[in-house]
Amino acid sequence: MEERHLDREVITIWRQRAIIVNVVFWLVITAIPVCTALFDWPRFFYWAAAILGGLNVIHLILFVFVFPSIRYRTFFYAIRREDLLIQEGIFVISQIVIPFTRVQNVETEQGPLLHKRHLTSVSVTTAADTKEIPALAEQDALNLRDQISELIKENAIHEV
Amino acid sequence: MKSEGKRIHFFSIFIDFLNTLRSLILPLGIGFFLGFRHFFDDYGFLLLIPLFILISDFVGWLRTRYEITDEHFHLRSGVFVRKDRYIKVSRIQTIQVSTNILMRPFGLVKVKFDTADADKSDVVLSVVKDEEARRIKQLLGHGDEQLEDLENASAPDSLIRPAGKKSPNRVFKLSGKDLLIAALTSSNIGVIIGTAGAFLSQADDIIPDHFFNSSVGYLAHLTFIFIILLIVLAALILWLASLAVTFIRWGGFTLSVTDETWRIQKGLIQITDETYKLDRVQAIRIKEHWLQQLFGLCTVFAEAIGSVSEDKESGGSILVFPIVRKKALPSFLEAAIPRFAGTIETKRIPMRGVIYALLKPTLLLSAICTGLTWFFSWGKFTWIGVPVIILYFFFSFRTSGFSLKGHRIVFTDRMLAKTTVITLKKHIQTFTKEASRVQRRLGLGCSRFSIRSSSPQTYENNQMDQKDAEKLFQWFRN
Numbered sequence: 001m002e003e004r005h006l007d008r009e010v011i012t013i014w015r016q017r018a019i020i021v022n023v024v025f026w027l028v029i030t031a032i033p034v035c036t037a038l039f040d041w042p043r044f045f046y047w048a049a050a051i052l053g054g055l056n057v058i059h060l061i062l063f064v065f066v067f068p069s070i071r072y073r074t075f076f077y078a079i080r081r082e083d084l085l086i087q088e089g090i091f092v093i094s095q096i097v098i099p100f101t102r103v104q105n106v107e108t109e110q111g112p113l114l115h116k117r118h119l120t121s122v123s124v125t126t127a128a129d130t131k132e133i134p135a136l137a138e139q140d141a142l143n144l145r146d147q148i149s150e151l152i153k154e155n156a157i158h159e160v
Numbered sequence: 161m162k163s164e165g166k167r168i169h170f171f172s173i174f175i176d177f178l179n180t181l182r183s184l185i186l187p188l189g190i191g192f193f194l195g196f197r198h199f200f201d202d203y204g205f206l207l208l209i210p211l212f213i214l215i216s217d218f219v220g221w222l223r224t225r226y227e228i229t230d231e232h233f234h235l236r237s238g239v240f241v242r243k244d245r246y247i248k249v250s251r252i253q254t255i256q257v258s259t260n261i262l263m264r265p266f267g268l269v270k271v272k273f274d275t276a277d278a279d280k281s282d283v284v285l286s287v288v289k290d291e292e293a294r295r296i297k298q299l300l301g302h303g304d305e306q307l308e309d310l311e312n313a314s315a316p317d318s319l320i321r322p323a324g325k326k327s328p329n330r331v332f333k334l335s336g337k338d339l340l341i342a343a344l345t346s347s348n349i350g351v352i353i354g355t356a357g358a359f360l361s362q363a364d365d366i367i368p369d370h371f372f373n374s375s376v377g378y379l380a381h382l383t384f385i386f387i388i389l390l391i392v393l394a395a396l397i398l399w400l401a402s403l404a405v406t407f408i409r410w411g412g413f414t415l416s417v418t419d420e421t422w423r424i425q426k427g428l429i430q431i432t433d434e435t436y437k438l439d440r441v442q443a444i445r446i447k448e449h450w451l452q453q454l455f456g457l458c459t460v461f462a463e464a465i466g467s468v469s470e471d472k473e474s475g476g477s478i479l480v481f482p483i484v485r486k487k488a489l490p491s492f493l494e495a496a497i498p499r500f501a502g503t504i505e506t507k508r509i510p511m512r513g514v515i516y517a518l519l520k521p522t523l524l525l526s527a528i529c530t531g532l533t534w535f536f537s538w539g540k541f542t543w544i545g546v547p548v549i550i551l552y553f554f555f556s557f558r559t560s561g562f563s564l565k566g567h568r569i570v571f572t573d574r575m576l577a578k579t580t581v582i583t584l585k586k587h588i589q590t591f592t593k594e595a596s597r598v599q600r601r602l603g604l605g606c607s608r609f610s611i612r613s614s615s616p617q618t619y620e621n622n623q624m625d626q627k628d629a630e631k632l633f634q635w636f637r638n
Binding site: 085 | 589610617633
């Protein structure tokens with residue numbers, strides 16, 4: 001069984017996404033003291049803003065500097081004859097098995113961040129849930145998609 | 161217009177009308193109450209709304225037709241935008257025939273059926289004649305009577321299915337005694353308290369202020385004991401109401417089992433008659449409340465693809481039978497759905513798992529109590545509750561377990577009610593194994609599987625032995 005990993009660039013993408021979210025949070029958080037000063041809201045709001053700001057710094061540290069590399073290290077997927085195995089997690093490591101007979105569709109998706117780095121995400125949907133492989137090189141993703149859809153055909157879905 | 165197919169019964173206009181009115185009046189009604197004085201001056205035109213609804217229902221009825229051909233059920237509807245739905249007869253999973261107090265005197269019923277496609281809504285024929293419903297069921301292969309008077313129906317030859325309809329193998333009827341037990345141990349009381357609470361919060365708006373003031377003033381004069389008596393009385397009334405609700409909902413509960421289908425009939429006022437295909441059942445769920453457990457009883461549910469059940473309590477799953485004695489459960493399953501039958505004894509999770517699981521609630525409770533003690537003088541007394549709650553959690557976690565035999569897997573756990581899920585390998589969609597660093601060090605792990613139902617369901621077993629988790633994982637992969 002061959003363990004396949006994500007493209008290394010995914011760490012950068014996770015960081016970029018976290019930074020975008022973080023910046024949005026900062027905008028909201030700075031709006032609080034500004035409004036408090038302008039509209040005479042109770043002083044209590046300064047404290048709230050300070051606490052939120054602190055939390056946001058923690059968010060920045062964790063999601064930009066700590067988590068992406070851990071997530072990259074723990075993540076792998078493996079294609080076996082009849083199923084797809086995905087391992088992921090940061091503190092809690094989980095392994096999920098999706099038999100190809102249960103797969104309903106395979107989907108590739110590419111947002112602007114992924115597009116810039118020529119990466120694509122692949123998600124696999126069963127009747128119960130959807131699992132995503134976050135970033136693969138474009139060609140790898142297409143190959144994987146074709147491979148899975150080929151395997152789905154081989155393991156012809158019996159209608160249950 | 162060329163007349164193709166049949167119309168649903170004329171009466172449906174009024175039923176639809178009443179339903180729309182009811183759904184309009186409930187939210188609007190309170191608003192009307194408040195502005196009632198100026199109602200006819202300012203909002204008199206609102207009285208025209210029912211007229212519009214009636215007209216639109218009439219046109220909608222005019223434009224709705226259905227027909228059943230050899231392979232398809234064909235429904236055409238829509239006033240401006242015409243909708244044509246073709247549904248393969250073989251794809252229809254469930255048929256529900258229901259009637260209520262309004263329709264019953266006229267021998268009218270509502271027919272509803274569901275396909276495996278979760279995205280599309282159910283198909284509803286809101287009012288048809290009883291005989292017509294029976295004919296539809298027959299044509300869709302869910303009937304249970306002989307095809308006799310169908311020779312003169314629209315497309316005669318191909319209709320008669322080779323698989324002759326047999327009489328049911330087993331019929332389970334909910335006896336009066338069991339119904340009483342079900343009512344006594346049911347959890348409906350929670351629902352009723354919720355409704356009563358919602359009503360009381362609304363009552364604030366409805367009851368005039370002066371009345372409220374005087375009645376509260378009156379209450380203040382009563383002695384403390386009398387108020388307690390009132391509360392007890394209220395609880396008693398609620399409980400009686402819950403009894404009544406259970407009687408009405410589950411009265412006449414009958415489960416008829418054939419080789420391929422379940423036919424479930426229930427209700428005293430709103431009578432429903434549902435037919436399910438057995439091969440659509442994905443899992444059996446057995447639920448025991450504390451009270452039920454005390455008397456050795458349980459309730460049996462089934463998770464199936466495309467169920468039409470509206471039972472809120474069961475969350476979209478099929479209520480197979482409300483009360484089964486724990487002792488009789490194996491034989492009940494054997495008769496009702498053999499492929500899920502077998503023992504439901506499970507191997508419990510290890511003690512270190514229970515203790516590890518307790519860690520989280522203990523820390524959380526301690527934090528809350530510390531906070532309360534810090535800020536309030538009465539806070540220190542909350543510590544008395546902590547051991548009680550921890551003990552409760554201890555027994556809850558102690559219930560968890562699993563059992564694996566051949567292709568059949570059983571998971572048991574408890575939050576409020578003890579729930580046992582039985583499913584087969586072929587019904588499991590995905591399987592997950594999970595462990596945190598601490599869990600790995602303690603040799604613990606989680607297992608989780610998801611199955612397909614009217615909404616996807618996930619069942620998990622936390623803090624099981626790591627070896628067992630690995631065993632289950634490998635079992636699913638091979």
